[in-house]
Amino acid sequence: MENPKYNAETEHPNDIIAQHLHFIELIFDAASSQGIKLWLESGWAIDARLGRITRTHEDIDIAYPQEHHHAYVRLLRDLGFSGYEQLDYGFLMKRNGVLIDSEPCVKVGLAYELPGFPAGSCPAAPEGWLNGKPVRCISWQAMQFEFMGYEQEIPRSAWRAKDHESLRLIELHLNNTGDATSCLPHGSVQPSSAQDHPKPHRE
Numbered sequence: 776m777e778n779p780k781y782n783a784e785t786e787h788p789n790d791i792i793a794q795h796l797h798f799i800e801l802i803f804d805a806a807s808s809q810g811i812k813l814w815l816e817s818g819w820a821i822d823a824r825l826g827r828i829t830r831t832h833e834d835i836d837i838a839y840p841q842e843h844h845h846a847y848v849r850l851l852r853d854l855g856f857s858g859y860e861q862l863d864y865g866f867l868m869k870r871n872g873v874l875i876d877s878e879p880c881v882k883v884g885l886a887y888e889l890p891g892f893p894a895g896s897c898p899a900a901p902e903g904w905l906n907g908k909p910v911r912c913i914s915w916q917a918m919q920f921e922f923m924g925y926e927q928e929i930p931r932s933a934w935r936a937k938d939h940e941s942l943r944l945i946e947l948h949l950n951n952t953g954d955a956t957s958c959l960p961h962g963s964v965q966p967s968s969a970q971d972h973p974k975p976h977r978e
Contacts, residue, residue, distance in 0.1 A: 791831050795819070798873055799835060800906050805850050806839075812887065813847075813911060814838040814880070814897050817921070818937075820912040821944055823903025829944070830937065834874035838897060838913060840887055841879035851875065892917045915952075919945050 799819065806813045815823055816836035822828050839847045848859065848866070856868040856875060865878030880887045880897050887897040896917035901909035922942050931939070 792828055794871070794873060795832060795835055796906050798870070798875075799910070800908065801854055802835075802837070802851070802875070803910060805854060806847070809846060809850060811843045811847060811850070812840060812897075812899075814887075815903060815905075815910060815912045816878075817918070818941060819905075820903065820918060821941055823905045823910050823912050824915065824948070825944065826904045829940075834876045836876045836878075838880045838887075838889060839877055841881050844879060847877070889913065889917060892920050896920075915945055915948055919949060 799815070803813055814820070814837065816838055818830070818832040819835055822832075848868075851868050852859075854870070856870040858867070858869045860867040865876070867877070868875045878889070880889045886895075886899060888894065889896040893914070893916045896913050898911065898914060901911045902914075903910045903912040919942070922938075922945070925938070
């Protein structure tokens with residue numbers, strides 16, 4: 776699917792996708808101008824890594840550096856997002872009905888990692904592509920690991936069709952590239968309390 780243009784007066788799927796793309800570009804460009812690295816997670820991370828849009832998404836999941844929490848929240852507010860809601864794993868904010876679901880990553884040496892995830896969860900270089908621009912995304916292994924946590928909360932028999940499809944795309948890539956190694960957090964950052972409460976899969 777090509778990147779559609781956003782029409783704020785309609786709510787067709789293509790317009791929803793375009794609105795998300797607009798906000799992703801807005802947030803990531805603003806963060807970059809302030810020296811804050813961000814990473815897409817979940818559904819939009821899959822699409823960015825594939826270099827194509829597979830479907831509409833319920834929200835935009837973003838990982839951000841924990842030490843820049845206040846600056847990142849202020850950035851979102853300056854961009855018109857509001858309704859800050861603190862959660863056990865991160866926080867939510869909204870603008871025009873679009874939900875931004877954010878969780879912190881931590882600095883380990885020169886790298887950033889999601890606590891409790893496989894090492895390399897937040898690659899330094901942009902490895903995805905959206906709106907004609909490179910974009911940072913969490914790793915394929917991190918996305919698979921997130922689904923493992925999701926499965927502990929909700930059995931696969933109760934998953935939605937899009938959950939199954941997202942995991943299929945992740946595992947297809949890992950199998951095709953030979954990266955389907957164990958996603959146990961070997962050598963990863965020690966889990967924080969936030970990892971005791973996996974974020975819900977809105978995608």
